[in-house]
Amino acid sequence: MPHRPHVPQPPPPTPPFDALAARRLRAALGMAPEHVAYGMRASFGLPYVTPDLVIAWEHGDATPTSSELVALAGVLWCAPGELVGAPRTLREHRVARGLAPEDVAHAVGVELVAYVRMEEAGEWRGTDRQSAALADVLELSLPDFVTVTGREARLAELLRGAVTTRWQGYVRQVGKVVPLHRRVIEEVLAEMHASYRGELVPTPVAGGFAGVAATASGDAGREFLERVVGVFWEMVGRG
Structure with a gap:
């Protein structure tokens, strides 16, 4: 079998979670923490999510990972970006858009391993064309673009x-x-x-x-x- 190159996996990110937004969206739907926890277990395969964990997220005592945030957004019928505070890093902007590293790497035209390394280092090294594609796929404003690219x-x-x-x-x-x-x-x-x-x-x-x-x-x-x-x-x- 051909040898597949090792792609470094970034650690589970902790996006700038907006706890108040999560609590407000849940209340607007008439849901209790128990309902949110059940939905994340049943629909998104996260068996460890309990009502206490949901409450901890809403009070800022814990922060959901990228996969947990996407699942929470699904249960609350909102976009992941609605549960994220002001993102600053490349990873945070990607998480806010609900995108996987593979999605961004393909969109901007770089190898996945190269993109993951840039995301881990917080230093964008793409060409002008790739930078324009990055701004497009992550819907970056000019100030966000300057921040994300480490400038x-x-x-x-x-x-x-x-x-x-x-x-x-x-x-x-x-x-x-x-x-x-x-x-x-x-x-x-x-x-x-x-x-x-x-x-x-x-x-x-x-x-x-x-x-x-x-x-x-x-x-x-x-x-x-x-x-x-x-x-x-x-x-x-x-x-």
Whole structure:
């Protein structure tokens, strides 16, 4: 018999489960935890699921695995994504869409073993064409795409440099990380630079304590840098 290559299996994922949504959906259907547990045992072959386990999921004391989440969604007549909080990783987005690793690997045109390794490492290394296919199959927004492909840290680094020095020198580098038109990047970086500079201007305070005003402006500047990626996407969305 031909030798089949070993495909590493990812550990059972723990998606960002939305316990409140699960509890709300169950109540809307008029179901008790016992009904949910029975449905998961009878219809999805999960004999170990008990009412206590369902209650633990709904109270945030435990988190369902990928297969458990899909089964729970089936019992609650909803899409798996309705039971998932805001996904951030490649694996979490896949689980939220109810897809198997094989589904995504086939859709983007990579070997299953390569895809699983990228998912485990949290580092996407596909081509531009494969990246576009990934965004399509996982229905990724542009911010999600940047996060999933491991580019968010690099984007944050570039944005901090742009707002604290000369933003013009960062346009091309940001464009390599984020697939946006150059004019959009220029306008957003210019606005961010001006906003950051505005945060650094001491605001007069009662009593004329200049040191207090300077400290306040410094705190505002640090806060701006901490949320610089969020500011970027907010300004892109406005534009």
